[in-house]
Amino acid sequence: MPDHYRLKRPDFAIGPVALARGLLGCTLVRVLDTGERLAGRIVETEAYVGARDRASHSFGGRRTERNEAMYAEPGTAYVYFTYGMHFCFNVVCGRAGQPVAVLLRALEPLEGLSRMRQHRAASGGATPPDHLLCSGPARLTQALDVTRRHNLLDLTDRASPLLLERGPQRIRPGERPSRGPRIGIDSAGDWAAKPLRFWLAGNPHTSRPGRVGRGGPG
DNA sequence: ATGACGATTTACT
DNA sequence: GTAAATCGTCATA
Numbered sequence: 001m002p003d004h005y006r007l008k009r010p011d012f013a014i015g016p017v018a019l020a021r022g023l024l025g026c027t028l029v030r031v032l033d034t035g036e037r038l039a040g041r042i043v044e045t046e047a048y049v050g051a052r053d054r055a056s057h058s059f060g061g062r063r064t065e066r067n068e069a070m071y072a073e074p075g076t077a078y079v080y081f082t083y084g085m086h087f088c089f090n091v092v093c094g095r096a097g098q099p100v101a102v103l104l105r106a107l108e109p110l111e112g113l114s115r116m117r118q119h120r121a122a123s124g125g126a127t128p129p130d131h132l133l134c135s136g137p138a139r140l141t142q143a144l145d146v147t148r149r150h151n152l153l154d155l156t157d158r159a160s161p162l163l164l165e166r167g168p169q170r171i172r173p174g175e176r177p178s179r180g181p182r183i184g185i186d187s188a189g190d191w192a193a194k195p196l197r198f199w200l201a202g203n204p205h206t207s208r209p210g211r212v213g214r215g216g217p218g
Numbered sequence: 219a220t221g222a223c224g225a226t227t228t229a230c231t
Numbered sequence: 232g233t234a235a236a237t238c239g240t241c242a243t244a
Contacts, residue, residue, distance in 0.1 A: 046225070
């Protein structure tokens with residue numbers, strides 16, 4: 001993909017809702033130390049909208065060592081460790097130190113599928129079918145080997161092992177951009193119900209935490 | 219120093 | 232459907 005497809009600082013500085021929606025159909029690229037390239041098309045995201053968002057790590061303006069990346073420049077990676085075993089990958093998108101970000105929840109694998117399978121099998125059992133390879137926030141980080149060491153990375157830096165690209169065909173025929181409540185934040189009160197999750201309905205690579213056909217992806 | 223919990227995934231009944 | 236795995240982070244003391 002030509003370099004001008006790569007997202008630059010101003011592309012990220014549009015706030016969490018616009019970015020969460022706009023990243024659908026874009027490509028996340030991971031360049032391994034060996035130079036090998038892994039890539040996936042973004043099919044599901046969530047917006048975390050700042051200090052007033054009860055579900056956000058930055059709720060109430062909280063600022064700690066863990067979430068420091070949320071206060072960094074647009075285009076910074078925020079990777080955090082959770083449940084004692086999983087990493088989640090976010091893209092920071094706030095201007096002037098506003099602690100807002102977009103969580104990547106699912107990818108359609110495009111390049112390096114066999115390597116992704118290796119990464120997913122490394123700490124699991126059998127290798128999953130393609131539609132489950134990157135179909136969850138922790139599954140995609142495992143498939144792409146995104147970990148703690150990528151926290152605070154500048155995704156607009158030429159040397160970054162992670163970057164985002166505009167896709168040639170952002171939305172395909174048969175796909176319908178959709179939105180609904182976020183996942184796994186039931187304790188967030190009113191904020192649990194707000195429609196801040198975005199996905200491409202009709203694409204088989206989204207996450208399926210709930211039953212199919214009830215406002216969830218798939 | 220201690221205890222509760224988590225932006226999840228997987229296996230099992 | 233429910234439960235286990237597993238440990239860093241945060242709030243409280």
